[in-house]
Amino acid sequence: MDFLLTTIPFALSCAVGILFMTWFLGQRCRISPVLRYLLGAGAGLGLSTHILFYSFILFDGFRRGPVIFVHLVLLAGGFFLYRSSAPSRFRPTSFHAAKKEIFLYSILGLALIPIWITARYYPLGGWDAWQVWNFKARFLFLAGNEWERLFRPMLWRSSPHYPLLLPLTNVWGWSLLKEPLPRVCQATAFLFTFLTAGTLLAGVYHFTKHVVSALAPLLLLTLPFFGLLAVSQYSDIVLSFYLLAAVVCMMLTFTPPRDLRENPRIDARYALLAGIFIGFLSFTKPEGMLAALLLIGIMFVAELWPRRQQRLGTPGLGFFLAGVVLAGLPSVIFVLAYSPGNQTFVNGFLSDAKPVSCYRLKMILAFLLVELKSEKWNGLWLLWAGGIIVGIKKCFQRPFVWIPAFLFLYLGGVISYYWLNTYFDIGWWLQSSLNRILFTLLPVVALWLFVALWTEKKTP
Amino acid sequence: MLNLVIFIVKYVGLKKPSLGFTAGRQGATFFIKKKTGMKKIFPRILTPKNLFTLAALILLIINLITLGLKHKKMRQARQQIPYIFMGYKFSGLKEILKNTDTVGYVTDKNMDDRNSALQFAQAQFILAPVILELNRTDTRYLLIDCTNPQIAREKIRKIGAVPLKMNQFGIILAKNPRPAIP
Numbered sequence: 104m105d106f107l108l109t110t111i112p113f114a115l116s117c118a119v120g121i122l123f124m125t126w127f128l129g130q131r132c133r134i135s136p137v138l139r140y141l142l143g144a145g146a147g148l149g150l151s152t153h154i155l156f157y158s159f160i161l162f163d164g165f166r167r168g169p170v171i172f173v174h175l176v177l178l179a180g181g182f183f184l185y186r187s188s189a190p191s192r193f194r195p196t197s198f199h200a201a202k203k204e205i206f207l208y209s210i211l212g213l214a215l216i217p218i219w220i221t222a223r224y225y226p227l228g229g230w231d232a233w234q235v236w237n238f239k240a241r242f243l244f245l246a247g248n249e250w251e252r253l254f255r256p257m258l259w260r261s262s263p264h265y266p267l268l269l270p271l272t273n274v275w276g277w278s279l280l281k282e283p284l285p286r287v288c289q290a291t292a293f294l295f296t297f298l299t300a301g302t303l304l305a306g307v308y309h310f311t312k313h314v315v316s317a318l319a320p321l322l323l324l325t326l327p328f329f330g331l332l333a334v335s336q337y338s339d340i341v342l343s344f345y346l347l348a349a350v351v352c353m354m355l356t357f358t359p360p361r362d363l364r365e366n367p368r369i370d371a372r373y374a375l376l377a378g379i380f381i382g383f384l385s386f387t388k389p390e391g392m393l394a395a396l397l398l399i400g401i402m403f404v405a406e407l408w409p410r411r412q413q414r415l416g417t418p419g420l421g422f423f424l425a426g427v428v429l430a431g432l433p434s435v436i437f438v439l440a441y442s443p444g445n446q447t448f449v450n451g452f453l454s455d456a457k458p459v460s461c462y463r464l465k466m467i468l469a470f471l472l473v474e475l476k477s478e479k480w481n482g483l484w485l486l487w488a489g490g491i492i493v494g495i496k497k498c499f500q501r502p503f504v505w506i507p508a509f510l511f512l513y514l515g516g517v518i519s520y521y522w523l524n525t526y527f528d529i530g531w532w533l534q535s536s537l538n539r540i541l542f543t544l545l546p547v548v549a550l551w552l553f554v555a556l557w558t559e560k561k562t563p
Numbered sequence: 564m565l566n567l568v569i570f571i572v573k574y575v576g577l578k579k580p581s582l583g584f585t586a587g588r589q590g591a592t593f594f595i596k597k598k599t600g601m602k603k604i605f606p607r608i609l610t611p612k613n614l615f616t617l618a619a620l621i622l623l624i625i626n627l628i629t630l631g632l633k634h635k636k637m638r639q640a641r642q643q644i645p646y647i648f649m650g651y652k653f654s655g656l657k658e659i660l661k662n663t664d665t666v667g668y669v670t671d672k673n674m675d676d677r678n679s680a681l682q683f684a685q686a687q688f689i690l691a692p693v694i695l696e697l698n699r700t701d702t703r704y705l706l707i708d709c710t711n712p713q714i715a716r717e718k719i720r721k722i723g724a725v726p727l728k729m730n731q732f733g734i735i736l737a738k739n740p741r742p743a744i745p
Contacts, residue, residue, distance in 0.1 A: 246692035325626035493611035
C-alpha cells in the first residue's frame with residue numbers, strides 16, 4: 104500500500120506534464136513520443152514543486168488538500184485539452200516501425216537495474232542527502248507553519264541558501280503518507296536518473312537516428328561512480344536532468360525542421376520549453392542558477408549573432424523569456440524573500456584574514472586536471488577528450504558551438520567561485536564537490552559529442 | 564587477417580598488388596595500389612565516429628567489469644557490516660522534543676572528526692524540525708554527547724541542568740531549568 108501511495112504523486116505529476124506537453128506540441132510535433140513523454144514528465148515534476156512552493160507561501164506551511172486539489176484540476180484540464188486537440192492520438196505505432204527504438208529502450212531499462220541495486224545499498228543516500236536535501240524535505244514536511252525556520256543562518260551546515268526543487272519534490276512524494284519515508288527520496292533519485300538517461304538516449308536518437316545513441320546513456324549508467332552519485336539523493340542528478348532538458352530544447356530551437364527551412368523564423372514552441380526548463384534549472388542549486396544565466400545569455404547572443412539565417416524574432420524571444428520568467432519566478436522569490444544568503448562565503452578579494460592567492464588558483468586548475476583523469480571516471484573524460492580531438496571540426500561547427508562555449512563559461516564560473524570564496528580549505532572543498540560539478544555536466548557533454556559526431560550534414 | 568587480404572587481392576584481380584594506408588579529411592582508409600590508381604578495401608574504416616565508437620565500446624566493457632567488481636565488493640561489505648545510520652540513536656527523543664524549537668547539542672568531541680560530524684548531521688536529520696545548535700547551553704533541552712560519562716556529568720553540573728534520560732548509546736537528554744529560549 105505504501106508503495107502505491109509513494110508512486111501516486113509522482114505518477115500524477117508525470118501525467119499532468121505529459122498531457123500538457125502533448126497538447127502544447129500539437130499535431131506537428133517533430134520529436135518522438137518517448138522524448139515528448141520524458142520532457143513532459145520532467146516538466147510535470149518541476150510544476151509540482153512550484154505548486155508546493157506557492158502553497159507554502161499562501162498557506163504558511165505544507166497543506167496536502169489544496170496541493171492535491173490543484174494537481175487533480177490540472178490533470179482534468181490537461182486531459183480535456185489533450186482530447187479536444189487530438190482525439191485520435193491514441194493510434195498504436197506498429198511494432199515493425201518502432202522495433203529499433205524498442206530495442207534501444209530495452210537496453211536502457213536493463214542498464215538501470217544496477218542503478219536500482221546500488222540505490223538499495225544506500226537507503227538514506229550520501230552525506231549531503233541527510234545534511235542538506237532530505238533534511239530540508241523532512242523539515243518542510245514536519246514543521247507546519249514554522250517552515251521558515253529552515254532558513255535560519257544557524258543552519259549553515261545545511262546550506263539554507265540552496266533552492267528547494269529537490270526537497271519540495273520529496274515533500275510532494277510524501278503527500279499521501281503519514282510520515283516521511285526514506286524510500287520516497289530513493290524513488291526521486293531513481294526517477295531523475297531514469298529521466299536523465301532516457302532524455303539523453305531520446306535526444307541523441309532524435310538528432311542522429313542511429314543505434315549508437317544507446318552508447319551515450321550506457322556509458323554513464325555502467326560507470327560505478329555515476330551510479331553512486333545518481334542514487335546518493337543529491338540535487339546533482341536533478342540539476343543534470345534539467346540542464347540536459349534545457350540543452351535538448353535549445354538544440355531543437357536552433358535546428359528547425361526541414362519543411363520550415365524557408366521560413367526564417369524558428370519554431371518558437373521549443374524556445375518556450377527551453378525557457379521553462381531553464382527556469383526549473385535555476386531552482387535546483389546555486390550552480391543551476393549560474394547555468395541558467397549562461398543559457399539565457401547564450402540564447403540572446405545566438406539571436407543577435409549577425410550571420411545567423413534563422414531567428415526567433417521578437418515573438419519567439421518573447422516565448423523564451425515567458426518560459427524563463429514563469430518557471431524561474433520561484434527562484435527569484437526564494438532568493439529575494441527567503442534565502443538568508445550564503446553563510447559560508449568569504450570574498451577573498453576583500454578579506455585580509457583569508458585573501459585569494461595565485462597558489463589557490465593553481466591548486467584549483469591542477470586539481471581539475473587530476474580529477475578529469477581520476478580512475479573513478481574509468482577514463483570517460485579521456486574518451487570525451489578523444490572524441491573532441493578526432494571530430495574537432497564537427498564538434499565546433501555552427502549548430503553546436505554554443506554547447507562548448509557554455510561548458511567553458513560554466514567551468515570558468517565555477518573555478519572563479521572556488522577561487523573567490525576563501526571560506527573553505529580549498530583541498531577539502533575541491534575533493535568533496537568538484538566531482539559533482541563534473542558529474543552534472545556528463546549528460547550534456549555526451550549529448551554534444553554523440554550528436555556532433557553522428558550528424559552527417561551541416562545544419563544551416 | 565593475411566588470408567583475408569590475400570582473398571581480397573585475388574578477388575579484385577590484381578597481379579602485383581601492394582597494400583597501403585592513407586588518412587585524410589574524411590578519415591583514414593586502407594587501399595590497394597594498382598597500376599591505374601588506388602582502390603579502397605575498407606572505405607572510411609577509421610572515421611572519427613568509428614574510432615570514437617570503438618573507444619566507447621572498450622570503455623563500456625571496462626565499465627561493466629568495474630561495475631561487477633564494485634557490486635560484489637558492496638555486497639560483501641554489507642554482509643560483514645550492515646548499514647548503520649547513526650542518527651537512529653536519537654530517534655527515541657522525537658516525542659519528547661515535539662514542540663521544541665532549538666536544542667543545544669553539547670559535546671566535547673572534535674567536530675572536525677568525520678564520525679563526530681556525521682553523528683551530528685544525522686541527529687539533526689532525524690530530529691527535524693527541531694534545530695540542533697552546537698554547544699549552545701541556554702536552551703530548554705540539551706543533548707549531551709561526550710566521549711565518556713564523567714565528562715558528560717561534569718558538563719551537566721556546570722550548566723546546572725537536570726538529566727532526564729540516557730539511551731543505550733550514552734547520549735543524555737537534560738533539561739535546563741533557566742532557559743533563555745524555549
